[in-house]
Amino acid sequence: MERTLIKDLAAKVGETVTINGWVDVTRVQGKVAFFDVRDRTSFVQGVVFGKPEVLEVATALKPEYVVAVTGVVQKRQEKSINDKVENGDIELEVTSIEVLNEAQPLPFASDAEINLDTLLDNRPITLRRKHERAIFKVQHEILVAYRTHLVSQGFTEFQAPKLVGGDAEGGAEVFKVKYFKGVEASLATSPQLYKQIMAGVFERVFAVGPTFRAEKSATSRHLSEISMMDLEMAFIKDHTDVITLVTGLIRAIVEHVNTTCAKELEYLGQPLALAPKTFPVMTLREGLEIIKKETGVDKTGEPDLEPEDERFLCEYANKHMGSDFVFVTHYPTSKRPFYTHIDPEQPELTRSFDLLFRGLEMCSGGQRVHKYDELVSRIEKKGLDPERFQFYLQAFKHGIPPHGGIGMGLERLTAKFCGVANVKEATLFPRDINRIDTLTSKESSDEAEL
């Protein structure tokens, strides 16, 4: 019999159906057996009585057994209705059970509180928990909305290469790869140079993919492998065009997640994100002035925000501006990469911005340098060799439009939507200094919170 998804059972009362799924909880009371079955869409209680040969199979079922169960969908009696669970008003009166695969007992109760190491050591099975499935359903829907919105705005997706000859941005720690013929390649820390090249081809481009950072920090924010959502757009007047585009993009993501993941956000206990028509925009200096005025702490001379400042400005924007998102603009030239466009009216500052969301920097962006001579000179000023950027520089030699864009971390965005404290919980298979699936040494990965 063709499979019915469990979410569709409520509309099939009185019908005989076959469901596929995993056994969740089982309970045998004399000649009656109860067991919950979950599939990717929902779960339902199965009941066996008066059928000795089926009861025998049901009695042998254990959690995580994979089954095909046939039965008649029945309304529950009034006194058995359970408002607190999905399908709490129906049950499946089971007529046959086929065990598709057996399972050994789980090493912990499926709803146990477990620590991060246990969660990650047992990832293939902890991912099946309702909490984890909710997180990665949200992650999936973020990407659906990201792509759909950008395509509607004339963007073309492209595949950025991950094996690169050098490090785009200098600075960041880079993983080295043994390439052919003794050549040492690197793993890309960003698709930055490629998306700028592509802005010269399709004007508006985006890429989604892994980037790699050999950062030695083990914190709740750091990963060795990050899924980045990048975009770049040509023919802008300055960074404010990018801010406008990103505002529309984020609002589209928020709306889509709110719509498609209402159940998941409720389960995770997360309020819908506040994303007004325009987000607060403040310069770094203005942000630091707010902090000084509100807290008395004077950081107005600082060239960047510290994590505590990001948290404060987000709380402030949430409380006073009705927004969970804040743009902070005009970071100093000295703190930004060579390709960042300088503000011509105050050349010590850049046409750059960060987007903060619920206390965390979510995305970095701005306008880029588009004049060839200026770019070469900026590369030199960072102590880098323009010769190593010849491939990239071709795009600028031969006419690139004014352009800008952003990079946004998928795991951070997911973590903030889902209210999880550690970005690793929003990463399916997180890699860090201590772990590639399993721990890389016998040490525990206990984190020093930085």
Added chain:
Amino acid sequence: MERTLIKDLAAKVGETVTINGWVDVTRVQGKVAFFDVRDRTSFVQGVVFGKPEVLEVATALKPEYVVAVTGVVQKRQEKSINDKVENGDIELEVTSIEVLNEAQPLPFASDAEINLDTLLDNRPITLRRKHERAIFKVQHEILVAYRTHLVSQGFTEFQAPKLVGGDAEGGAEVFKVKYFKGVEASLATSPQLYKQIMAGVFERVFAVGPTFRAEKSATSRHLSEISMMDLEMAFIKDHTDVITLVTGLIRAIVEHVNTTCAKELEYLGQPLALAPKTFPVMTLREGLEIIKKETGVDKTGEPDLEPEDERFLCEYANKHMGSDFVFVTHYPTSKRPFYTHIDPEQPELTRSFDLLFRGLEMCSGGQRVHKYDELVSRIEKKGLDPERFQFYLQAFKHGIPPHGGIGMGLERLTAKFCGVANVKEATLFPRDINRIDTLTSKESSDEAEL
């Protein structure tokens, strides 16, 4: 003035508009200047006359200059209409030109025939050619259709990690990465193990991303970094459920590409792909029998198809079965990876298949082993150590449904849709034994065709 896309000009005859784009070809005849402007959507001819100060700017324009041009959209006179180009019946009567960025002359004519090394050495600018933009527009639309169709079929997208502790499949050549604390990691050759784990979480999953193969072959089919489209689906009865899903998926891609890229396919001189309601399905043995019968060459004892056999079967299917796609099934157990499900009725063969498209293997797939004990024993039989697969094996210990799936190369599929002979032409920034953007040594990358 707000930018108008060039594709929308035909509907704005008589109106004053501003377009943004690149200068293509310029021509000055006395007091009249003509120049073509292209943007991501189309191109149009601009005409300057009777405005000395504008004529002066127009006369200084060179190919690839980036401009904002304002003017009035005019119908061309009958004798000036050119049916052979886009917007051949209109022109822009230019009132002002702003140069947004200058450009040096291109190192070759924009429509010159150039060899593969020149094409790739100059990738940032050769990608702007109409031929290259057509290829990567098709690539983008393949992915749009791939994702849209799978989401409509209940699939969840996930991010497969690229830094891995070991090599999933044994066999293939693997790039090594210096990880932390002296640990040596690898670059994933496939997301296989992770998508099987994820089939235990969301039942139907897909991933798009780079995979890496340190293959020393320099051929028209080989790359070091490949964009793979992977999917895995649970609760199947056998590999034929996967074949049915893939047939629907490919038909959705073909239809979407035909619809959205009609102009590009025409420019590339490619016929629409033949994708009937069901594709021909033959066992490897049946395929070899056809070859024997049709050509007299007896390869019926062979365990695999050679490239020439794939080409022959595709020609045969195109001619006699009205399909550009052919499934070949039941490859020998000895030729397939450890996770491939054995056909219980003929255990020397597997429930596996390849999908051929226009002469090339496009995707590999099949049902997977889902019984824990069998999987451990299959790993051992391949001479691999089950201990190294403990993380993956958790999914099987604790109840994984019967499942199967495919991996499909995006560049190969793009190449065959676009009729380009070398898969590198369908890769934005191809990496191979000789090249990471630029050549990694002074040798030319002349290919030995294997």
